[in-house]
Every structure is written in structure tokens, then in C-alpha cells.
Amino acid sequence: MTDYERTSRFERRDPPMAPFLVVVPFTREKPLVLIKTFDEHFPTPEKNDLNATDPPMPPLTASEDRMVKTLAGRTSLELEALMAGELFFLAGLLGVEMFNLFRNNPAAGRRIEFRAGSKLTKAVEATVLFESVHQKVHGEFNDLIKQQFFVRFVDPSRLEATKMGKGKFGRTLLFNPNGIKTSVDIAIPPTNIPLQAVIGGSFQGGQVALKEFSADSAKKTYKATLEYTLIDHFGVDNNDVLPPPPHGSPGQIAFWLLQHRYHPGHYPYLTTVIIEREIAGGPFVVG
Numbered sequence: 458m459t460d461y462e463r464t465s466r467f468e469r470r471d472p473p474m475a476p477f478l479v480v481v482p483f484t485r486e487k488p489l490v491l492i493k494t495f496d497e498h499f500p501t502p503e504k505n506d507l508n509a510t511d512p513p514m515p516p517l518t519a520s521e522d523r524m525v526k527t528l529a530g531r532t533s534l535e536l537e538a539l540m541a542g543e544l545f546f547l548a549g550l551l552g553v554e555m556f557n558l559f560r561n562n563p564a565a566g567r568r569i570e571f572r573a574g575s576k577l578t579k580a581v582e583a584t585v586l587f588e589s590v591h592q593k594v595h596g597e598f599n600d601l602i603k604q605q606f607f608v609r610f611v612d613p614s615r616l617e618a619t620k621m622g623k624g625k626f627g628r629t630l631l632f633n634p635n636g637i638k639t640s641v642d643i644a645i646p647p648t649n650i651p652l653q654a655v656i657g658g659s660f661q662g663g664q665v666a667l668k669e670f671s672a673d674s675a676k677k678t679y680k681a682t683l684e685y686t687l688i689d690h691f692g693v694d695n696n697d698v699l700p701p702p703p704h705g706s707p708g709q710i711a712f713w714l715l716q717h718r719y720h721p722g723h724y725p726y727l728t729t730v731i732i733e734r735e736i737a738g739g740p741f742v743v744g
Contacts, residue, residue, distance in 0.1 A: 591734055
């Protein structure tokens, strides 16, 4: 018997024990958010890698301005060559793909999705950390649905994240106290140079959502699809033009100049990685 099964229904706040197994149909137009964490996606005084104005907001400091002036006056083609060359050196064709999207992007802060089959999605899926997050989320979700089978009332909508709080790195967290606990704060290890080049030290937010769910009341099993969304900004802050490495490189200074002074195109964007995973569980015990 599990600790959950030993706990009284009053303590667990479960619905009253049904006389038979009830499975509430899962019918939603949009995925059900199970947990979400995020930084601000809009310009702030402290961080502004989606800003593309000239002069920038916030203004350059004296030391930042000196670094920018080392490449000021170069043509857009020269700056593109510096930026694209550095990204290709660090991240191969993935870096070139991210650069091309930046070069052709018509508006700052535009959301660009990377789904199954894209170079970026494949690179993220291959990381140990993403797989670890998925295994934890899968295990937590499986236990929660097992609990619902035990009390004869299966309704995954009860796991929806509705409460605001603070998560890792001081980020805003949307969660359910009785739901999923593992957030998608994916850090990129320094050894993963390609992802460090196009993402940086970590994604800036993301969510886990339930896209599909069905339960078999006869077999006491379920099938589901989890949808992971990871968000980052493909843009540079003013202080990215300053050393120490990897910042302050000719490629990053060129990035800043293109982002702020060479339009149309060359606008920063919201990198949005979407990964789906099918899961299943059971048969479970019905109380």
C-alpha cells in the first residue's frame, strides 16, 4: 500500500468515493497547463535582449559604447559574415539556421516555433537534462493518475496549474499544489557548445501541458500526450558586447549592431521549442 493510499480522503481532499469508476472526458481546445515557469518576455530596465531600437533601451554605458564602436561603420554584409561565421564555428548548421531566421525576421519579439524534426528540437531532446525532466514529469503524472483511479474518479483537468508563486532562479511559477512539481528550467551545460551558442546558459522559461488524454475504465489504464514548451530569446543585451568570453567577441558585437542599426530584418525573436512525448500507465488498483 502506498503512502497516498494510507492517507485519509479528508487529508487528501479527494472527491467522495464513487460507487463505480468515473472517467471524465478530456476535451479541450488548448493543452492543459500542468506547470509553467517564465521570465519577463518584454523589455525591462535590467534585461532587454528583445529591444532593437537605436539608441537602445536602456542606453549603452561608456564601456559598451567603446566596444560597439570597434565595428561601427562596417557594412551589413560584413557584420553578417562575422556573426554567421562565429555561429557556424560554434554550432554548425544549427547556428546558420538560427542566424538566417534572425536576418529575415520582420519584427522584434516575434515567436518562432521549432517542432519535431528541427535541428534545435533534436539538439534539446538529446540532452540528459531534458530527458531527466521528462522522466520526472512522467513519473509524477503517472502517480497522480494512479491516485485518481484509486478513488474511482479520473479527471486530469484537476491537475491544471492555477496558483502563482516563485520557482527556480526567482522566476514566476504557475503551478498546482496537488499536481506536477517538476518545472522545465532547462540549464545548458558549458560542455554543450552548440546549444550554449544559440540558447546560452539556460532557457528563460517554459511549460509542461497535457495535450491528449484517454482512460480505459475496463483495463484501468490511460494514454496521454505531454507537450513541453521551452522559451528563450534569440537576441543580445547591451552587456553582451563586453568581455569576458564568450561575450565581447566580434560576432556578438556584430549581432548587437545588426539588431539595433540594420533594418529591415535583423530582429531578435522568441525561440520556442515544442516537444511532444506520448506516455501510458496502468493497470491501476481501484479502491
